Amino acid sequence: GAVVSQHPSRVICKSGTSVKIECRSLDFQATTMFWYRQFPKQSLMLMATSNEGSKATYEQGVEKDKFLINHASLTLSTLTVTSAHPEDSSFYICSAGGQPYGNSPLHFGNGTRLTVT
């Protein structure tokens, strides 16, 4: 089945530094990828839609200058948390689908646990 690889799985960084998270579709091309954020024992909140070759679409309340998204190829999207602060600590998950539209499930990465100290 389709596989989405997310890296790193866990990262600890100091306040003020930037962290890059990669999301790769391993056996299919993903024109669209989605980035979610999840707080402990809570649901997934969509942060942004990453579109290959164009700007990402951010959800209301998500700072685009804080969470930089780049989707440079059909198999890779990156999320960079800039100038990280402790409140950015969270579980970040990406997802991708092979087809742009239609009734098909999304495939999720295993998530990245970010801890900002």
Add this chain to the structure above:
Amino acid sequence: SQQGEEDPQALSIQEGENATMNCSYKTSINNLQWYRQNSGRGLVHLILIRSNEREKHSGRLRVTLDTSKKSSSLLITASRAADTASYFCATGPTGSARQLTFGSGTQLTVLP
């Protein structure tokens, strides 16, 4: 904002029993999907039901969809300890967008 609400928030049952989780949503949908998440991991797709379908089966899973009530249920039969996880419903909107909106989730614990 959350599209879906799931109940119960937490469910604890004995191995071999059936587990039923419910999901309600607010807007028109193209499909409804159920996902499973083990602690600290990504989501695994379980089953997708289209808006014109009423019931779907996959192994020990049975999903129903009532679009008039904007609700869905997930039934896991003959549960196993390995079924312990969080279960989320997610709605796919009408139109061309593919973003999913997730429900609040049900934490299922199956006791051996």
